[in-house]
Amino acid sequence: MSIALESALPHARDHRDDDLQDLFTLLRQPSISAQNIGVQECAALEEALLQDAGFTTRRLTAPGHPVILGEWLEAPGKPTVLFYGHYDVQPPDPLDLWLSDPFTPTVRDGRIYARGVADNKAQHFSHIAAVRHWLRANGSLPCNVKIMLEGEEEVGSPHLDTVVAANKELLAADLVYTSDGPVTDDRYPEIVFGVRGDLYVELFATGANRDLHSGHWGGVAPNPILALARLLTTMIDKQNHVTIEGFYDNVRQPTPGALAAIEKLPFDTAATIAGIGLTEMVPPTERSYAERVMFQPTLSPAGIIGGYTGPGSKTVLPAKASMKIDMRLVPDQTPDEIFAKVRAHVERYGEGITIERSDGGMLPSFTPVEHPLGDVVRAALRAGFGAEPVSVPSAGGSLPDSVWTQTLGLPSFLVPYGAPEQANHSPNESYRVERLWQGIETSIHLLDLLGDASYLEM
Numbered sequence: 001m002s003i004a005l006e007s008a009l010p011h012a013r014d015h016r017d018d019d020l021q022d023l024f025t026l027l028r029q030p031s032i033s034a035q036n037i038g039v040q041e042c043a044a045l046e047e048a049l050l051q052d053a054g055f056t057t058r059r060l061t062a063p064g065h066p067v068i069l070g071e072w073l074e075a076p077g078k079p080t081v082l083f084y085g086h087y088d089v090q091p092p093d094p095l096d097l098w099l100s101d102p103f104t105p106t107v108r109d110g111r112i113y114a115r116g117v118a119d120n121k122a123q124h125f126s127h128i129a130a131v132r133h134w135l136r137a138n139g140s141l142p143c144n145v146k147i148m149l150e151g152e153e154e155v156g157s158p159h160l161d162t163v164v165a166a167n168k169e170l171l172a173a174d175l176v177y178t179s180d181g182p183v184t185d186d187r188y189p190e191i192v193f194g195v196r197g198d199l200y201v202e203l204f205a206t207g208a209n210r211d212l213h214s215g216h217w218g219g220v221a222p223n224p225i226l227a228l229a230r231l232l233t234t235m236i237d238k239q240n241h242v243t244i245e246g247f248y249d250n251v252r253q254p255t256p257g258a259l260a261a262i263e264k265l266p267f268d269t270a271a272t273i274a275g276i277g278l279t280e281m282v283p284p285t286e287r288s289y290a291e292r293v294m295f296q297p298t299l300s301p302a303g304i305i306g307g308y309t310g311p312g313s314k315t316v317l318p319a320k321a322s323m324k325i326d327m328r329l330v331p332d333q334t335p336d337e338i339f340a341k342v343r344a345h346v347e348r349y350g351e352g353i354t355i356e357r358s359d360g361g362m363l364p365s366f367t368p369v370e371h372p373l374g375d376v377v378r379a380a381l382r383a384g385f386g387a388e389p390v391s392v393p394s395a396g397g398s399l400p401d402s403v404w405t406q407t408l409g410l411p412s413f414l415v416p417y418g419a420p421e422q423a424n425h426s427p428n429e430s431y432r433v434e435r436l437w438q439g440i441e442t443s444i445h446l447l448d449l450l451g452d453a454s455y456l457e458m
């Protein structure tokens, strides 16, 4: 343990009341991005907090709510960590289900109850507090620190990629570190190394110029629902293998390290499947649940609309039908590439069927579990939480994490400090006080470990 670490940790432990009061100041300020309530005021509070901790601050030019960058860059030759967080929160509704006011932080049974405490104010506050304790105890940091806080995460981060792409030099770093969301298993701290991307499309089939009497026209006029069903079965086979030409061309196989990490996950597949009322997974069963969710792309019809679905019967031959399809993408697939392949397939096999892209889609993101900085993050978590961390090679879902790995070209580590039961987005959102202290100490250990010269030969 370095001498500086030996003074930073006790400083944190001796000033927990100050940390709690400063976090409460953030929590008392509503910052509801969806309704533009209090967002500017919260941005100003964050700037003041960063300055008080020892950062210089600036606002990045951005079209939406303020994006704040805090910087402490006085450790030449040392690595730079870029922390990312968000200060906006979800609307607190329904208000009558809250046991205490969502913007009056209240501690009950060792938990802080407030809207936005877990998602994400206490989590990014942990990084700010770590820097503050270190600077107050030692005067300077062992590595360089940047922290970027945005105010639009809860409305889907619509400008994040634009802001990051326009500020590559200001955001230059050696790694990106994001504490958000809960861990999967309360017993173990967790590092998530990637996310799947996604692509959402809608298919439209048309038949006659109006709905028809099925007795007069059935079997004679085209049925758009049948056309969609037939097209769908040309896209995916009984083994759930996507049969669109080139769909798997850019799929990167999991590394040996990723497969080994999957083996070690404390995850009970049989119990999880039983929990949704099933006894087995659909094919291909030779790959594990985790490997499929992390490293296999999917094509899944999300909904189909057409014809008559009301009570009783109506003998109708519909004039049109539509179907929505979602796809989860893995490295190195891209939404643009996959959309082009799906469109070519529809043009070839879906006569008269048109396709539209529902949104831009999201790129997958990937940092190898073998990355040397992953060992640094693991060591920080082990020290801060007192338990061996699990490495999750990829989350099944999608987040805009590619802004770090692709736009900035950096390794990105998602390191949730929160617990599974914290009720993000729900009434009575909460955060365990103990996890606040563990998160602050983990961030302090991270600064120490990044400052260790042995990690510079990467």
Ligand SMILES: [Zn+2]
Residues within 6 Å of the ligand: 090, 119, 154, 424, 425
């Ligand atoms: Zn959220």
